Amino acid sequence: MTGEVVARHKTALSRGSLSRPMATASADGLLAADASVFDYGCGKGDDIRHLRTLGYSADGWDPAHRPDGVRTPASVVNLGYVLNVIESRSERADVLRAAWALAQDLLIVSARMTWDARDLSGRPLGDGLVTRTGTFQKFYEQNELAEWIQQTVGVRPHAAAPGIFYLFRDEAAAQSFLASRVYTYRPRITIDPQAQYDANEAAIAPLLEFMQRHARAPKQGELEPGAVTGIVEAVGSVGRAQRLIRQVTTDEYWERVSAHRRAELLIYIALSRFGRRPRFSQLDKSLTTDIRSLFGTYQDACRQADRLLLACGDQAMLYVNARSSKIGKQTPSALYVHRSAIAEIPPVLQVYEGCARALAGTIPSANLVKLSVTEPQVSYLTYPTFERDPHPTLRSAITVNLRKLTVDWRDYSQSDNPPLLHRKEEFVGAEHPRRQLYERLTRSEIRANLYAHPERIGTQKGWQSTLEAAGVHLQGHRLKRA
Numbered sequence: 001m002t003g004e005v006v007a008r009h010k011t012a013l014s015r016g017s018l019s020r021p022m023a024t025a026s027a028d029g030l031l032a033a034d035a036s037v038f039d040y041g042c043g044k045g046d047d048i049r050h051l052r053t054l055g056y057s058a059d060g061w062d063p064a065h066r067p068d069g070v071r072t073p074a075s076v077v078n079l080g081y082v083l084n085v086i087e088s089r090s091e092r093a094d095v096l097r098a099a100w101a102l103a104q105d106l107l108i109v110s111a112r113m114t115w116d117a118r119d120l121s122g123r124p125l126g127d128g129l130v131t132r133t134g135t136f137q138k139f140y141e142q143n144e145l146a147e148w149i150q151q152t153v154g155v156r157p158h159a160a161a162p163g164i165f166y167l168f169r170d171e172a173a174a175q176s177f178l179a180s181r182v183y184t185y186r187p188r189i190t191i192d193p194q195a196q197y198d199a200n201e202a203a204i205a206p207l208l209e210f211m212q213r214h215a216r217a218p219k220q221g222e223l224e225p226g227a228v229t230g231i232v233e234a235v236g237s238v239g240r241a242q243r244l245i246r247q248v249t250t251d252e253y254w255e256r257v258s259a260h261r262r263a264e265l266l267i268y269i270a271l272s273r274f275g276r277r278p279r280f281s282q283l284d285k286s287l288t289t290d291i292r293s294l295f296g297t298y299q300d301a302c303r304q305a306d307r308l309l310l311a312c313g314d315q316a317m318l319y320v321n322a323r324s325s326k327i328g329k330q331t332p333s334a335l336y337v338h339r340s341a342i343a344e345i346p347p348v349l350q351v352y353e354g355c356a357r358a359l360a361g362t363i364p365s366a367n368l369v370k371l372s373v374t375e376p377q378v379s380y381l382t383y384p385t386f387e388r389d390p391h392p393t394l395r396s397a398i399t400v401n402l403r404k405l406t407v408d409w410r411d412y413s414q415s416d417n418p419p420l421l422h423r424k425e426e427f428v429g430a431e432h433p434r435r436q437l438y439e440r441l442t443r444s445e446i447r448a449n450l451y452a453h454p455e456r457i458g459t460q461k462g463w464q465s466t467l468e469a470a471g472v473h474l475q476g477h478r479l480k481r482a
Contacts, residue, residue, distance in 0.1 A: 018050050021080045021110040021164050027364070028160060028177070030106055031056065031076060038074035040099040041082035042066055077103040084111040087126055087136040093152045100153045100167060107167040109149060109157065114139045115409040142360055142407040156275045159361035162398065162407055171282040179268045179287055181357065183350065185343030186212050187256045188431055192248045196235070203234035204241045214286065215254070215261035216293045217242050222286060262294050263347045269305035270312070271354045277302070312351040319373040321346040328371075329426035335371045338386075341429035342369060353378055356400035360407045363398050368427060376402040383421065387434065390441055390477045393418040393460055417461045422451070437477050444479040448472055 018026065025031055035056060039047050042060030051058035061069035079099040086092045100107050117139045122129035128138035140148075142162055149157045149165060157165035158174060168174035189212070191197070197204065206227035210218050223231075223238070231241045246254075269291075272278060280288060280298040288298075295301035311317040322330065327344045328337040337345055342353060349371055356378035366380035379399040383392040395418075397410045412418045421427070422445075425438035445451065448470055456462045467473060471482045 019047050019078075019080050020161075021108045022047050022051070022078055024160050024164055024362075024364075025076070025078075025106070025108050025166070028166075028362075029180070030166070030177070035076050035105075036074040037076045037078065038072060038102055039078045039080065040071070040102065041079060041095070042069070047078065047080070071098070071102060073102045073104055075103075075105040076108065077106070078108045080108065080110050081112060083109070084128070084138045084140070085136055086138070087128065089127065092138075096149065096152050100155070103167065103169065105169050105173065108160075108164065109145075109167065110164045111140050111145055112137060113163045113407070113409070114141055143405040146359075159357070159359060161361035161363065162409070164361060171278055172284045175272070175278050175282060176284050176287065178272065181362070182264045182268045182271075182354070183343035184213075184264060185260050185429075187253060187260065189249060189253060194244070194248045197244045197248045200234040200241075200244075203230040204244065207231060207238060207241050208245055211242070211245065211254075212257055213261075214290050214293075215258040216290065219285075219289055222289075258294065260343070261290065263350070264343075265291060265294060265301065266305045266308055267347055267350050267354055269301055270309040270351045271358055273306070273309060274355075274358045308347055308351055311348045312355065313376075315373070315376070317348060318352060318371075321348045322371060322373045325349065327429055329423065333372060333374045335373065336381075336427055337369050337371065338427040338429070338432070339367050339369060340432065341427070344429045355402055356380075359402070359405060360398065360400045365396070366398065378402070386421075386424070390424075390474050391420045391422060391463060392424075393420045417459045419458055420460050420463055422457065422463075441477045441479065448479060 017023070022031075022037075031037070033055070037051055037056050037058040039045070039058065039060030042048055042062045042065070044065050045060060045062070048058045048060045059069060059072065059074070060066060061071050077099050079096065082095060083092050086095060096109065099109075117129070117137070120129070120131060120137070122131040122137070124130075125136060126138075128136055130136055140163070142159070145163070146157050146159065146165060149155075149167070153167070155167050157167050158177065160166050166174075166177065168177070206223060207218070210223060218238070228238060231238050235241050235244060269277075280291075283291075291298055291301050295304070311321075322328075322335040325335060325345045327341050328335045330336075335345070335349070342350060352371060353369055360380075363380040363382070365382045365384070367383055367386050368381040370379040370381060372378065377399060379397050381394055382396045384395055385392040394412045396412060399408045399410070400406070401408070423438075423442050425432075425435045425442060428435055428438070450466055450470060450472075451457065453466070457466050468482075472479050473482050474480070
């Protein structure tokens, strides 16, 4: 112990919605409808109240605000921003172990990041600082927090987002989560008219969705019982429904589906090398069936995935793949891609981006990804008005350096001259619903000679000056004469 008394109770916040860790777990599909949730260090109990409103069985304990709460096991335990307010290193470790002991399925651990300390003043204490209000704060680097968690409880944490990690009891559940993080792409399907299929399309839809997701027909028990019942009542059997689907679609379409599913599995298996790659027996049934169906053996899939991972570490290979990508905006130093199109870039680049996410977790607000081809670095860029603004401005950037294993954040929200985008169609996929709208705008801006001096138009002020000098203004995604 440090001997100095700090006001831990003052760190509890009042929230009008779920905390960031709980909202992240919910968005990741980790809060099953029947899950029990325990909030360890619940503060004023806002998460408990919100979870109960949503129908969850939720309870919690806090030494200051809920000391009478009973610390009971639950399927999901949240240790939300508790570790960073404990000034004693040994007590921090004890609290983490205690929370993990209560977690039957999942422990969510979160702490504040080093960038949170940039505008915070206080006096040093131990490995943190005491703020002006008398509270203690320990700020973590992303990799520092992950390593400390693993050393303390002996379980590999999985990054959910910057400062948020998941610890799973069951390895199959962990691998299902990691497999779900791979970006997916489903080629656009064309259904040829066929009377029996058309009449039963709604009943057959769950089977079609399964086949598109897994690139194979389902095994017994993989479809929901209600879906099977609906299919049998409509056309007689699941096999009959499968034959109907193949009659109204082309072999070429299913070859493309298989190719994309193979790529998804290779990307997942390649990224599973972070930590210890799971044994085949540790994967869930659907995942093992997909691998056998598309690769024959797990060993063969692992060999192919390792070659992909090796290529990802070769800067020359990254450069070649970036230059050959049909999706994304290319610059001399990077490839920029909209998040919705990540699954359409070459698999090597998807593994590259996946390596960054394995360290940093998902950045929900980021809608553009910058893949550097000159150094091992991936940046996640947030343009909040990308869809509605013809030239959106940058609000923030999170950069993951894969050599230094660092995660850094930059804020542009207060800048009076932030960077902005042009040629939005270059960032999105070929089937993006607004791509043609973006293309029309770019063509009109080229005709107006607005791109003659690219060095002037990369920021908001420079772009506005260029528009004024040309005597034009923007109305939505249309260029108008002033």
